[in-house]
Amino acid sequence: MPFNQTDDGNGIARNHSMPFPNKFITAEAYERMIEICRRSLPEEACGVLATTGGGAGEAVSTTNAPARIDTVIPIANCHPMAKNSFRFCPEDWIDAYYSMQKNRQQLVGFFHSHPATPPLPSTRDLNGLLWTTASAAKGRLSYWIISLRQPLEPKAAAYEIAGNRFIPLMLA
Ligand SMILES: [Zn+2]
Numbered sequence: 001m002p003f004n005q006t007d008d009g010n011g012i013a014r015n016h017s018m019p020f021p022n023k024f025i026t027a028e029a030y031e032r033m034i035e036i037c038r039r040s041l042p043e044e045a046c047g048v049l050a051t052t053g054g055g056a057g058e059a060v061s062t063t064n065a066p067a068r069i070d071t072v073i074p075i076a077n078c079h080p081m082a083k084n085s086f087r088f089c090p091e092d093w094i095d096a097y098y099s100m101q102k103n104r105q106q107l108v109g110f111f112h113s114h115p116a117t118p119p120l121p122s123t124r125d126l127n128g129l130l131w132t133t134a135s136a137a138k139g140r141l142s143y144w145i146i147s148l149r150q151p152l153e154p155k156a157a158a159y160e161i162a163g164n165r166f167i168p169l170m171l172a
Pocket of ligand 1: 112113114120121122145
């Protein structure tokens with residue numbers, strides 16, 4: 001399934017630059033993440049970030065660096081107040097999990113959007129994401145928030161969770 005294809009030719013202007021080094025997320029994956037978030041407006045989008053690295057015996061997390069994201073899988077937002085909250089729809093989450101297995105990809109993070117607020121984690125975000133720390137991820141997980149407060153100038157920020165807190169990821 002073409003989860004990691006970009007959505008070219010859809011008429012959306014690409015007037016934002018890729019603010020993260022390519023070794024942490026590919027430009028294609030970044031564009032796709034932004035596009036998924038735009039399409040979900042005015043509701044929050046959410047989904048899974050994965051890496052195809054790790055094939056052919058290559059370990060994804062031999063270093064402490066986060067794995068490079070090259071795959072973005074949208075997951076439907078089942079939260080009853082989806083304009084300012086998100087919750088993975090279980091069927092989509094299961095589908096994403098099996099898709100990653102089938103394509104030999106590894107879960108490396110999650111993303112969601114903030115349609116009208118800055119890319120800063122909320123208390124609801126922390127509560128909603130703490131369960132992921134118990135998931136089967138092998139390396140470090142990153143948590144990405146895309147702010148569409150200015151839709152033509154999306155702002156993204158990446159975090160990891162340590163204890164019960166979000167810590168900004170240093171991706172420079
Ligand atoms: Zn949030």
